[in-house]
Amino acid sequence: xxxxxxxxxxxxxxxxxxxxxxxxxxxxxxxxxxxxxxxxxxxxxxxxxxxxxxxxxxxxxxxxxxxxxxxxxxxxxxxxxxxxxxxxxxxxxxxxxxxxxxxxxxxxxxxxxxxxxxxxxxxxxxxxxxxxxxxxxxxxxxxxxxxxxxxxxxxxxxxxxxxxxxxxxxxxxxxxxxxxxxxxxxxxxx
Amino acid sequence: xxxxxxxxxxxxxxxxxxxxxxxxxxxxxxxxxxxxxxxxxxxxxxxxxxxxxxxxxxxxxxxxxxxxxxxxxxxxxxxxxxxxxxxxxxxxxxxxxxxxxxxxxxxxxxxxxxxxxxxxxxxxxxxxxxxxxxxxxxxxxxxxxxxxxxxxxxxxxxxxxxxxxxxxxxxxxxxxxxxxxxxxxxxxxx
DNA sequence: GGTACAAGTTGCCGTTGTCAACATCAGGAC
DNA sequence: GTCCTGATGTTGACAACGGCAACTTGTACC
Numbered sequence: 498x499x500x501x502x503x504x505x506x507x508x509x510x511x512x513x514x515x516x517x518x519x520x521x522x523x524x525x526x527x528x529x530x531x532x533x534x535x536x537x538x539x540x541x542x543x544x545x546x547x548x549x550x551x552x553x554x555x556x557x558x559x560x561x562x563x564x565x566x567x568x569x570x571x572x573x574x575x576x577x578x579x580x581x582x583x584x585x586x587x588x589x590x591x592x593x594x595x596x597x598x599x600x601x602x603x604x605x606x607x608x609x610x611x612x613x614x615x616x617x618x619x620x621x622x623x624x625x626x627x628x629x630x631x632x633x634x635x636x637x638x639x640x641x642x643x644x645x646x647x648x649x650x651x652x653x654x655x656x657x658x659x660x661x662x663x664x665x666x667x668x669x670x671x672x673x674x675x676x677x678x679x680x681x682x683x684x685x686x687x
Numbered sequence: 688x689x690x691x692x693x694x695x696x697x698x699x700x701x702x703x704x705x706x707x708x709x710x711x712x713x714x715x716x717x718x719x720x721x722x723x724x725x726x727x728x729x730x731x732x733x734x735x736x737x738x739x740x741x742x743x744x745x746x747x748x749x750x751x752x753x754x755x756x757x758x759x760x761x762x763x764x765x766x767x768x769x770x771x772x773x774x775x776x777x778x779x780x781x782x783x784x785x786x787x788x789x790x791x792x793x794x795x796x797x798x799x800x801x802x803x804x805x806x807x808x809x810x811x812x813x814x815x816x817x818x819x820x821x822x823x824x825x826x827x828x829x830x831x832x833x834x835x836x837x838x839x840x841x842x843x844x845x846x847x848x849x850x851x852x853x854x855x856x857x858x859x860x861x862x863x864x865x866x867x868x869x870x871x872x873x874x875x876x877x
Numbered sequence: 878g879g880t881a882c883a884a885g886t887t888g889c890c891g892t893t894g895t896c897a898a899c900a901t902c903a904g905g906a907c
Numbered sequence: 908g909t910c911c912t913g914a915t916g917t918t919g920a921c922a923a924c925g926g927c928a929a930c931t932t933g934t935a936c937c
Contacts, residue, residue: 501902503901503902503903503914503915503916504915504916505915507915507916525795528892528893528894529893529894529895530892530893530894531892531893538916538917539916539917539918540893540894540895540917540918541894541895541896541916541917541918542915542916542917544894544895544896544916545914545915545916546915549894549895550893550894550895595795599793602848603789603793603848603851605715605785605851605852606852606853611855611856616856619852619858620856620857623857623858624857627857640861640862643857643862644862644863644864645864647846647849647858647862647863647864648842648846648864648869650845650849651841651842651844651845651846651848651849651864652838652841652842652845653845654841654844654845654848655840655841655842655843655844655845655848656837656838656841658792658793658841658844658845659837659840659841661793661795662795662796662809663796665801666801666806666810667810667813667814667817667833668809668813668837671830672830672833672834672837673834673837674834674835674837674838674841679838679873682872682877683869687872687877691933693883693884693885693932693933693934694884694885695884697884697885718923718924718925719924719925719926720923720924720925721923721924728885728886729885729886729887730886730887730924730925730926731885731886731887731925731926731927732884732885732886734925734926734927735883735884735885736884739925739926740924740925740926
């Protein structure tokens, strides 16, 4: 790949590189400049594709949501409990990219446009989650299905965070609750 | 209060100011310099009390844990379900200082000294949580009590985060699960 | 009263996010 | 083929940041 003046696919390259930093860097901070440097492009090039650093993190969050949606859809196709499969995959995803999922959970979208990419991606993920609840519990009043889906998400995210503390002490791996089991109970409203 | 060369209580002042920024600032970022400026002290003064910016955020997390412990202990003294009281207070705390609790949940203490202030504070909070579980469910095997306590924490943190998304759509307030009810079930192992 | 040490200060450095102005390329109008 | 226009990258600059070093001021203890 020759160095041409125009990179061509900078947007996806930036997102991929940023995601990689998130995965590998020690402190989990991402620097726009460092990302650009890693791609071999000038510091300001990303500004042609993102309104700023915040824009990049929002894009990353959207990426995370899309991946979650894919995970949920895959879980539905599997034989056996979709909820349990989802829980297992959520945990695996967290282990691989904890900071990305942390971003997904913590990002504040309160003031954001409901039509924005990230909010749409979140809604799709949540819809997939609702489908999984109904697969486990049968048809439900919409409000109840939403509530159970939210409970499951809260559980998966919360347990994953706890697992993130890692290591010894009162929160060591063997003393953590079984996310799959808790999620199934939540799906059934128990 | 005259401006003297020696502030005297800079450490607590810095923590309080930083916590305040966390509560009030729009983006939730804290700058060591801005904090120092707000207190009326030079940019480098805080370095006499904290090893660096990370040190400050760790101190903030410890502060958060201590507050959680106090909440848990208060919940135990109340008449009625301690778990329910805890859930209510946790939610209130989140509404007031979402970023502080986000920090508590997301901070990565994996590599940290088990004797460090923040890990000790976390253990105290968790111990208080275990006491609440036993108040609700009676005496339990230690491992089981730990698991239920962890489940409750995960639920409270997860639901609070979801609530943080705020506003309309599939995750609007009225469609969120009742944290208190879920927590009680978790405490009873149901 | 003198002195060692803690607590604050100023000066400085490299890095970062972002703005403004300029350069380069690709593709359609003629 | 030529020209022009918009999208895409580049360079240069700026203020703010985190952090180091060296200096100054106050305090507490002998």
